Amino acid sequence: MSSESMPMEGLAALNGGAQALAELDDRDLIARAQAGERAAFETLVHRYDRDVLRLILNVLRSPEDARDVYQDAFLKIYRNLHRFRVESSFYTWIYRIVTNACLDHLRRRRCRPEDQAPEGNAGLREEALAGDFFDRQQERRLEGNPERQVLGHEIGRQIETALASLSPRERMIFEMKHREGLRLRAIGEALGTTEETVKNSLFRATRKLRAHLQGLR
Numbered sequence: 001m002s003s004e005s006m007p008m009e010g011l012a013a014l015n016g017g018a019q020a021l022a023e024l025d026d027r028d029l030i031a032r033a034q035a036g037e038r039a040a041f042e043t044l045v046h047r048y049d050r051d052v053l054r055l056i057l058n059v060l061r062s063p064e065d066a067r068d069v070y071q072d073a074f075l076k077i078y079r080n081l082h083r084f085r086v087e088s089s090f091y092t093w094i095y096r097i098v099t100n101a102c103l104d105h106l107r108r109r110r111c112r113p114e115d116q117a118p119e120g121n122a123g124l125r126e127e128a129l130a131g132d133f134f135d136r137q138q139e140r141r142l143e144g145n146p147e148r149q150v151l152g153h154e155i156g157r158q159i160e161t162a163l164a165s166l167s168p169r170e171r172m173i174f175e176m177k178h179r180e181g182l183r184l185r186a187i188g189e190a191l192g193t194t195e196e197t198v199k200n201s202l203f204r205a206t207r208k209l210r211a212h213l214q215g216l217r
Contacts, residue, residue, distance in 0.1 A: 058179040095190035106168035162212035170205035
């Protein structure tokens with residue numbers, strides 16, 4: 001039945017139900033979702049999908065790859081939701097699944113040199129997350145003269161090359177720290193490792209990037 005033919009009281013009930021779910025905390029939503037309530041799981045997805053999608057885009061730098069990993073990650077979250085225990089942080093739990101999915105993809109991509117070329121729209125801005133941004137890829141345009149535009153593209157290419165020099169884990173940690181703004185402890189929890197290990201990986205990643213980019217001004 002379409003929304004046009006649905007009685008007004010039916011629409012009101014649906015809207016009221018969605019609003020009621022949105023007001024629940026994660027623990028209640030998880031309990032309902034684990035009991036098989038699909039709407040509760042969809043509410044959880046909506047609560048975290050922007051953060052998850054931004055992380056995947058920042059790490060993979062490719063909307064096409066990000067879409068695949070995003071769908072794969074939430075499918076894994078759905079299939080494994082029954083294993084989640086409420087005494088843990090749901091945010092950390094889903095981030096661990098997402099980061100593992102990103103790491104797996106990066107490792108596969110490193111084995112395929114033809115997939116290493118940087119995407120032209122790797123700099124998608126956050127507002128592109130609104131709606132189906134995969135179907136509305138935005139163009140990056142540099143203001144100013146042609147020389148500045150060429151220089152901007154060259155700098156972007158060198159940055160992508162520098163990022164590609166990092167191991168999948170180093171790149172993940174670098175992106176989570178500097179693009180997502182996560183604390184080292186939160187990154188360690190998401191990756192299932194210690195804060196000290198994260199700090200060491202971040203140090204190595206930063207040193208590699210500086211070595212690659214030392215000629216830029």
